[in-house]
Amino acid sequence: MTSVPATATDPTTLRAVYLDRLAASDEEGAVTVAVDALDAGVDPEVVLLDVVAGAQREVGERWAAGEWTVVQEHVATHISERVVAAVARRAPTPTPNGLGRVAVACLDGEWHGLPARLLAEVLTRYGWDVEFLGASVPAAHLATHLHRAGPDVVAISSSLPSRLPAARRMVEACRSTGTPVLAGGPAFGEDGRWARAVGADGWAPDARAAAAMLAAAPDGPWPTGGGTATGADDRGAREEQTVLHARRAELVGVAAAAVRPGAEVPDELADDLGHLVDFLAAAVFVDDPSLFEGFVSWVGTLAIPAGLRVDEVGPALDALAAALADSPRTARLLRDARAAHPTPAP
Ligand code: B12
Incomplete structure (x- = not known):
């Protein structure tokens, strides 16, 4: 456990101490870290954005790396919500100044x-x-x-x-x-x-x-x-995005059958493949391959048991490409993503 220096005011130390309290599911301790920081003169904005938000981003990293379960993430986020409320109560809120x-x-x-x-x-x-x-x-x-x-x-x-x-x-x-x-x-x-x-x-x-x-x-x-x-103004892009959303369940089934033939589809795999289709639809919608490629890289690094494995990403893209061959923008995005993500050697 990181000990709390009585006078800790720098955001990096505060964030580490705060994360410790999240890791321990210690709501009272987390509120104390934030309120003590305010009392020591730390700007409320620093507590909100550098301590709480910074810690939440680290929570996300730990979840994605498989170090924290979804439940630990939920508990941490609940605590952070309580801390934001406590900061709002403790630090006097200025009266609206007519900005709007x-x-x-x-x-x-x-x-x-x-x-x-x-x-x-x-x-x-x-x-x-x-x-x-x-x-x-x-x-x-x-x-x-x-x-x-x-x-x-x-x-x-x-x-x-x-x-x-x-x-x-x-x-x-x-x-x-x-x-x-x-x-x-x-x-x-x-x-x-x-x-x-x-x-x-x-x-x-x-x-x-x-x-x-x-x-x-x-x-x-x-x-x-x-x-x-500017893809969202393009009628063709909108039409292909609509097709992807309409066929979402079918496409998840097609990709799941390709990556784990004959096996029951676990929820985690179905979730990942559903997100794959959703990100593909969004990339088509804004006509930007980098959106889909970013997602494909990210999903292959996740350490979610039973979720889509890195060696399954390529076969999933191939199965989607075959099923979507008559949607030209979508097929191009799938081809480009596949070229950038060859199946790793076993
Ligand atoms: C907590 C959390 C959840 C909670 C959210 C509960 C809640 N009350 O907020 C729950 C459990 C619901 C959740 C669900 C999911 N999550 Co989540 N989640 C997070 C986590 C760990 C923290 C979020 C947070 O509080 N961030 C802290 C804040 C402050 O972040 P911020 O974005 O930097 O905010 C600043 C700016 O963006 C900006 N800003 C924000 N809004 C606006 C608006 C305007 C107008 C302006 C100007 C600025 C602005 O100001 C903020 C302060 O400076 C993030 C990790 C992360 N990096 O954020 C993952 C994360 C966002 N989640 C992720 C995922 C994948 C999911 C799920 C898909 C998981 C799943 N398999 O189901 C679902 C999707 C649910 C959905 N449809 O929305 C991924 C997204 C990855 C990606 N490729 O896009 C992340 C990044 C985790 C990770 N490391 O991979 N999640």
Whole structure:
């Protein structure tokens, strides 16, 4: 166990100590680390973004490496949510300073609510009047809410690039109410290249940058991120993405039969293959092979027992390519990914 120096104020030490408390499922200890840091003069934003968010990213690494179970990750995330609430209670919240109102919502099907919650807390601290709408907000319900509540900006959050088609629907729903959309979270790419592709009005890499950007230009215009991906405006790309989603269950079955013939399909394998199809659909949608290749590299490194193994990735891609030969964009992405990922020697 990492001991807590009474005066620990540097973010790296605090994060290590905080992670220890998460690893021990010690909610009270984790809250104490955060509150003591505030009392020692550490900026609440540092506690939220460098300690809590930093620790959560490490939780994800440990899960992906098979060091932590899903249950350990769930417990840690629950504790972090409690810690964010404790920080909000302890550190006085400035009264809204007239900058305007922001609604923060996760995309439909996006259950990573904590990153959005952290963004909401940070914007509140910068004087915005923030309404946190939570995880997985359906686009149509968001539009209804925006008509009623009338915020100045909608901040949409997503961690999974596979949700980009949903991002496009969300942007269109916000547009129908005349509310500008700021996008953020890893779903939109490290440089925000897919924020532009789904039509967002702005993108920021993290909560600090979002706060600075909104303070500098509350009404926009805002930067929309790097890249030139525009596939979401392309009718052919949209059609192929729709086909992939409509055939998802069948494609998972085809790929599973190719990689483990005759065997019962465990949930973990079905989940991984389902994500493979979803990421393929998103890559087709924004017309960017790097999105799919990033996922293929990542899924092959996961240490999830019974999930898709690295030697099964190539055969799964081959099976999908055969089943999707009449979808030209999809077939091209599968071919390129396969060339970049030859089956490793046993
Ligand atoms: C906790 C967690 C979960 C929890 C989420 C619960 C919750 N209440 O949030 C649960 C269990 C639901 C979950 C589920 C899944 N997860 Co998960 N999860 C995580 C984990 C460990 C932590 C998330 C977190 O809190 N991050 C900390 C924050 C602060 O992250 P952040 O993105 O840096 O946030 C900042 C910016 O992005 C930005 N920002 C965020 N939103 C916005 C919005 C705007 C407008 C702006 C400007 C900025 C902005 O500001 C934030 C603060 O600076 C991450 C690991 C990770 N690296 O994040 C994996 C991770 C995101 N999950 C992952 C996966 C794969 C999944 C699942 C698919 C697993 C599965 N097999 O089912 C499902 C998908 C569920 C779904 N459909 O949404 C992968 C994604 C990999 C990939 N290739 O995309 C990750 C990266 C884990 C890993 N190491 O591989 N997960």
